[in-house]
Amino acid sequence: MTARRATRAKAGDGEAEAEVPVPRERIVRLLRESAALEELLERLTDAGRIGQARPAGDGRAAMIGAALALEPGDLLLGSARDLPAAVARGASLELVLRQAFAVSGDPALGRGLPGALQDATLGVRLGDGSAAAHLVHAAGFGHAARLRGQPRVALALFGSAAQAHGDLHAALGFAAVYRAQTVFVARGPIQDELWLDEIAQGWGIRAERVAGDDGGAVLQAVARARRRAISGEGPAVIDARLGAPAAPRDEEAWRNQTVQDAASVHAVAEDVRQRLGKARAAAEAASPVAPGTLTAEVYAERPWFLQTAETELER
Amino acid sequence: MKTLNLVQAVNDALAVALEAHDDVVLLGEDIGRFGGVFRATAGLRERFGEERVIDTPLSEAGIIGTAVGMALYGLKPVPEIQFSDFIYPGFDHIVNELAKYRYRSGGQFPCPVTIRTPVGGGIRGGHYHSQSPEAYFIHTPGLVVVCPSTPRDAKGLLLASIRSPDPVLFLEPKPIYRKAVGEVPEGDFEVPLGQARVVREGGDVTLIAWGAMVSLCEEAAARIAPSGVECTIIDPRTLWPLDIDTIADAVSATGRCIIVHEAPRTCGFGAELAALVQERCFLHLEAPIRRVTGWDTPFPYTLEHAYLPSVERVLDAVEATIAF
Numbered sequence: 001m002t003a004r005r006a007t008r009a010k011a012g013d014g015e016a017e018a019e020v021p022v023p024r025e026r027i028v029r030l031l032r033e034s035a036a037l038e039e040l041l042e043r044l045t046d047a048g049r050i051g052q053a054r055p056a057g058d059g060r061a062a063m064i065g066a067a068l069a070l071e072p073g074d075l076l077l078g079s080a081r082d083l084p085a086a087v088a089r090g091a092s093l094e095l096v097l098r099q100a101f102a103v104s105g106d107p108a109l110g111r112g113l114p115g116a117l118q119d120a121t122l123g124v125r126l127g128d129g130s131a132a133a134h135l136v137h138a139a140g141f142g143h144a145a146r147l148r149g150q151p152r153v154a155l156a157l158f159g160s161a162a163q164a165h166g167d168l169h170a171a172l173g174f175a176a177v178y179r180a181q182t183v184f185v186a187r188g189p190i191q192d193e194l195w196l197d198e199i200a201q202g203w204g205i206r207a208e209r210v211a212g213d214d215g216g217a218v219l220q221a222v223a224r225a226r227r228r229a230i231s232g233e234g235p236a237v238i239d240a241r242l243g244a245p246a247a248p249r250d251e252e253a254w255r256n257q258t259v260q261d262a263a264s265v266h267a268v269a270e271d272v273r274q275r276l277g278k279a280r281a282a283a284e285a286a287s288p289v290a291p292g293t294l295t296a297e298v299y300a301e302r303p304w305f306l307q308t309a310e311t312e313l314e315r
Numbered sequence: 316m317k318t319l320n321l322v323q324a325v326n327d328a329l330a331v332a333l334e335a336h337d338d339v340v341l342l343g344e345d346i347g348r349f350g351g352v353f354r355a356t357a358g359l360r361e362r363f364g365e366e367r368v369i370d371t372p373l374s375e376a377g378i379i380g381t382a383v384g385m386a387l388y389g390l391k392p393v394p395e396i397q398f399s400d401f402i403y404p405g406f407d408h409i410v411n412e413l414a415k416y417r418y419r420s421g422g423q424f425p426c427p428v429t430i431r432t433p434v435g436g437g438i439r440g441g442h443y444h445s446q447s448p449e450a451y452f453i454h455t456p457g458l459v460v461v462c463p464s465t466p467r468d469a470k471g472l473l474l475a476s477i478r479s480p481d482p483v484l485f486l487e488p489k490p491i492y493r494k495a496v497g498e499v500p501e502g503d504f505e506v507p508l509g510q511a512r513v514v515r516e517g518g519d520v521t522l523i524a525w526g527a528m529v530s531l532c533e534e535a536a537a538r539i540a541p542s543g544v545e546c547t548i549i550d551p552r553t554l555w556p557l558d559i560d561t562i563a564d565a566v567s568a569t570g571r572c573i574i575v576h577e578a579p580r581t582c583g584f585g586a587e588l589a590a591l592v593q594e595r596c597f598l599h600l601e602a603p604i605r606r607v608t609g610w611d612t613p614f615p616y617t618l619e620h621a622y623l624p625s626v627e628r629v630l631d632a633v634e635a636t637i638a639f
Contacts, residue, residue, distance in 0.1 A: 075387065108420050109421035111419050118424065120423035125420070129411055136376065136380025139380070140380060140381035140382060140383055140384020140388070141384040141385070141387050144384065147390075148388070152388075170374045170377035170380060171377070171380070173377065296422070298456050300417075300425065300481055303556035304556065305556065
């Protein structure tokens with residue numbers, strides 16, 4: 001693998017478009033916050049306090065940049081690994097930790113592995129199963145948005161593992177055929193897979209490659225793709241993966257690009273540390289998910305056999 | 316009322332749903348321009364447009380997955396899988412995604428998708444056009460599984476399914492798509508989900524059957540009635556969640572129970588039914604519960620008549636149960 005950092009290698013017809021401004025300070029803060037969160041989740045995993053947390057690793061900047069391009073009615077789909085995107089979309093540290101501890105305050109009633117945050121209010125749906133199933137769901141959401149004529153998109157984040165999966169093929173194919181308002185973003189490391197902008201023509205879908213460690217570039221690419229999707233130009237794939245060797249990355253790279261003195265860097269770190277501590281304390285003090293919820297929301301209403309199960313659980 | 320066959324009743328229900336709800340969309344292979352391989356969607360694209368009746372690429376995973384995403388948006392998709400034998404490429408999306416979206420999200424992301432698919436053998440369709448996969452889906456918490464046996468029920472149950480807040484597998488018995496003919500209410504009406512139908516009442520033995528097996532049992536009951544054996548026939552209609560009370564009442568009254576289905580016997584839905592019946596009716600049973608089912612083989616082509624339950628096999632089971 002040699003090609004990387006080829007920003008806007010294939011940007012469609014190349015017409016001039018107004019770029020959205022890049023909130024550099026915010027991205028730096030989110031990178032710091034996400035890194036600290038990931039570190040804490042790993043420690044909690046190692047200590048056996050929570051289930052297996054999955055690191056965002058090299059994909060962090062791309063996840064954050066992509067999520068920052070979304071608007072309130074949009075839907076973010078990804079995996080538990082994509083937690084930084086959920087944070088960028090507005091998930092508080094306390095919400096994330098309540099979800100990780102699977103305690104009250106987790107909107108999904110403690111049913112997902114750490115990081116698999118689901119919050120309909122925020123428009124976030126991170127899963128902990130298939131690497132690629134959500135890509136097809138994103139195609140369907142984007143198709144529905146186009147049918148309805150609404151300025152909403154689905155953003156689907158995925159990694160190289162999804163590239164060998166048939167669902168990727170189905171998702172890109174369906175999205176292209178129906179000009180779905182969907183933006184697919186590949187993030188994280190790339191190894192022996194092909195860059196998607198080199199093969200996307202096979203699905204009839206627009207594609208662009210951006211540097212995955214440049215959150216601002218990803219934000220702008222996704223914002224462009226979003227704008228074009230809702231104007232009827234169809235879906236897009238943004239390949240924001242990182243080949244090897246790949247440095248500098250993430251926060252360090254951003255710090256170098258952002259005018260910040262040592263004192264302000266320290267202040268951000270201290271602020272994150274304090275907020276994370278408070279969020280952890282609140283999550284650890286929260287009540288566990290009630291056993292009675294075990295049979296809730298299997299169906300819209302509990303059928304007789306779940307009522308029976310509920311009665312047995314109460315004994 | 317109008318007289319329709321079962322596939323016409325399905326078409327009628329879909330037209331009513333499309334007319335009544337602008338969030339209902341149909342999607343599937345060849346359902347638009349062609350009108351469906353069984354003509355279940357004939358004329359609907361012309362009437363409601365290509366954005367409501369959507370031809371799709373040939374990918375069951377794509378069809379089901381897309382429907383899941385549409386439901387997340389707020390639409391009520393009704394995908395068709397051309398034959399239930401082809402549902403397996405979409406199995407992951409049904410079992411791991413569609414069925415669990417509501418549960419996994421704590422109720423935040425319900426997925427009201429109604430998957431229509433023809434089931435059953437006896438049409439010289441061979442292995443890939445004849446199977447009855449209901450047990451796989453009944454085994455999956457979160458799914459509703461429905462199988463009508465009459466045109467009236469097909470229309471009423473399909474409308475109820477489309478309006479259900481839960482995902483539904485709507486299994487259409489294709490051997491009787493055109494054979495089953497009956498009066499169907501015009502316009503909008505529903506048959507409630509979760510309610511079995513008492514097809515026939517008799518005091519000696521209870522037959523439980525669904526789909527194409529209901530009319531088979533009716534024929535068996537009619538043939539044995541002159542000899543003084545009277546059968547109750549129960550059609551669950553909604554296979555899951557099951558109307559166990561109606562079934563238990565019937566078996567308790569007759570003391571004898573025979574379950575008839577096309578799918579292979581082992582771990583078929585009949586096994587679960589037998590367990591549920593014995594849990595509730597043990598002290599009323601006067602004979603072991605019997606099953607008349609497909610054999611534990613892949614669905615055959617030329618020997619499908621030997622594979623499928625027949626009137627004779629049902630009669631043999633009735634006689635053995637009575638004589639026990």
